[in-house]
Amino acid sequence: KNEVEQSPQNLTAQEGEFITINCSYSVGISALHWLQQHPGGGIVSLFMLSSGKKKHGRLIATINIQEKHSSLHITASHPRDSAVYICAVTSNTGNQFYFGTGTSLTVIP
Amino acid sequence: EPEVTQTPSHQVTQMGQEVILRCVPISNHLYFYWYRQILGQKVEFLVSFYNNEISEKSEIFDDQFSVERPDGSNFTLKIRSTKLEDSAMYFCASSQEAGNTEAFFGQGTRLTVV
Numbered sequence: 001k002n003e004v005e006q007s008p009q010n011l012t013a014q015e016g017e018f019i020t021i022n023c024s025y026s027v028g029i030s031a032l033h034w035l036q037q038h039p040g041g042g043i044v045s046l047f048m049l050s051s052g053k054k055k056h057g058r059l060i061a062t063i064n065i066q067e068k069h070s071s072l073h074i075t076a077s078h079p080r081d082s083a084v085y086i087c088a089v090t091s092n093t094g095n096q097f098y099f100g101t102g103t104s105l106t107v108i109p
Numbered sequence: 110e111p112e113v114t115q116t117p118s119h120q121v122t123q124m125g126q127e128v129i130l131r132c133v134p135i136s137n138h139l140y141f142y143w144y145r146q147i148l149g150q151k152v153e154f155l156v157s158f159y160n161n162e163i164s165e166k167s168e169i170f171d172d173q174f175s176v177e178r179p180d181g182s183n184f185t186l187k188i189r190s191t192k193l194e195d196s197a198m199y200f201c202a203s204s205q206e207a208g209n210t211e212a213f214f215g216q217g218t219r220l221t222v223v
Contacts, residue, residue, distance in 0.1 A: 030208035041198050043152075043214040086152065090208050095165035097142070097212075099152040 003027045006087050006100035013107050019074040021103045023087030026068065030093075034061050034072050035086040037102065043086070046072070077107045111135045115201050115215035122191055122222055130186045130218045132201030141184045142202040142212065143176065145169070152200070158184065159207070191222045 004025045013019050025032070034046040047054050047061040049070065054061050058077075063070040074081055087100040114133045122128050134141050143155040157164040158176055173189045184203075188195055201215040 031210070033212065035214070040216075041146075041219070042216040043200060045211055045213060048211040088152070091165075093165065093207070095140075095157040095159070095207055096167070097144070097154050099144075099154070101151040 002101075003098040004087055004089055004100040006085075006103050008103060009101065010104045011106070013077050013105070015078060015107055015109050017077050017107075019077050019081075019105065019107075021072045021085050021087075021105070023070045023072070023100055024068060025070075025087075025089045025098070027089065027098060028092040029089040031090045032063055032070050033088045033090070033097075034070075035088060037084040037086060039083075046085075074105075077105075079107045079109050082106050111213075113201055113203055113213050113215035115199075115218050117218060118216065119219045120221070122220070124193060124222055125190050128188050128191055128220065130188075130199050130201075130220070132184045132186070132203075132215055133182055134184055134201070134203030135213055136182070138203035138205050138213075140164075140204045140207050141176075141178070142204075143186045144200045144202065145197040146200065146217075147194075147197045155186070155199075157207075164207070188220075191220075193222050196220055196222045 007022050031050045036044045049063045058075045060073040084102040086102045088097050116131045141158040146152045156166040156170045175187045198217045200217045202212045204210045204212040
């Protein structure tokens with residue numbers, strides 16, 4: 001069973017396009033995380049959300065706790081945004097992460 | 110900026126051998142985690158650790174795995190008798206608190222079992 005579902009699995013966009021990646025979860029959570037994984041494999045934390053909306057540069061993350069849904073938006077996408085974006089949730093106990101399968105984003109110049 | 114460091118970056122080992130993967134979490138963090146990612150698959154939770162004991166572990170974390178904080182700075186994952194299917198990228202992470210707090214990830218150790 002997948003506690004965290006992401007869509008789409010793969011996404012190709014033209015440079016400058018507005019991008020949305022969606023995440024739905026089925027477990028009780030204390031927080032939701034958006035992570036970025038580059039081809040080298042390293043993982044970087046982009047956002048940690050427990051409610052509302054956060055913005056960092058061209059990245060915006062929103063969460064709707066009632067609907068158990070979060071979105072990651074990238075405005076004015078750039079080829080350097082190409083990476084795998086992973087949604088992960090922290091369980092209610094706070095001691096376990098559940099990960100989505102990731103969305104592989106390719107931005108074409 | 111503080112960061113989580115992992116060593117080695119790549120380890121090749123023979124099947125049946127023991128390996129120890131090392132992590133240095135951020136110094137004022139109290140919660141530590143190990144994850145793994147088999148090539149082409151999603152990241153999977155292995156274990157969380159707080160106050161010198163395991164807080165939670167997944168079904169993957171069986172008797173061949175163990176974790177330790179031997180000296181107050183390092184956080185290690187030991188795999189006692191490696192199998193081919195243990196080949197994966199292993200990530201360490203740490204956070205100041207559990208739950209509603211940001212986790213910081215290391216760059217990972219790529220383990221190849223031959």
